[in-house]
Amino acid sequence: MNNSIAVTESPDSGQATPSPHAAVSLGALLGFLGVALGAFGAHGLQGMLDGAALEAAERAKRIDWWKTAAHYQLVHAVAIVAIGALPWRSRRAPVLMVAGVLIFSGTLYAMALGAPRWFGAITPIGGVLLMAGWLGLLLGAPFRGQGKGQGLGGGA
Numbered sequence: 001m002n003n004s005i006a007v008t009e010s011p012d013s014g015q016a017t018p019s020p021h022a023a024v025s026l027g028a029l030l031g032f033l034g035v036a037l038g039a040f041g042a043h044g045l046q047g048m049l050d051g052a053a054l055e056a057a058e059r060a061k062r063i064d065w066w067k068t069a070a071h072y073q074l075v076h077a078v079a080i081v082a083i084g085a086l087p088w089r090s091r092r093a094p095v096l097m098v099a100g101v102l103i104f105s106g107t108l109y110a111m112a113l114g115a116p117r118w119f120g121a122i123t124p125i126g127g128v129l130l131m132a133g134w135l136g137l138l139l140g141a142p143f144r145g146q147g148k149g150q151g152l153g154g155g156a
Helices: 019-041 045-050 056-085 093-112 117-121 124-140
Strands: 007-009 016-018
Touching: 007 124, 019 045, 019 056, 019 093, 045 056, 056 093, 093 117, 093 124, 117 124
Parallel strands: none
Antiparallel strands: 007 016
16 A cells, blocks of 8 residues: 655646545545644643633633634644545645644644744635635636636636
């Protein structure tokens, strides 16, 4: 059984794109980590923050950041797995979503654990990448009368 994550060359663009297996594998990994991090947020983070001598409002804000990070990570993990399982491929969507999750959720997790607040200035970059991933999925979706993978954007 080969568990490597393959990258293939797209026949129409010559660009390296993740294989369907890679999208499913990365989505599954993000999903696994999202559940684990969500569980830590529900059971371990509160105790850790209680010991950090933070005001109640600051603790609540950090827990909210953690919940938001885990929620977006899990939603996009499922989307990435689904994209990998589609009979047609959106080349850019899974890459953009993975990068978006890493930046968006990653900065929120970091701030919840005490990283400097300026990380919050980076978080929207991840959000834009997540939105770009959804747009890439839309533009790559086949519509009636079009060939496989030839969506609004020509297979974006």
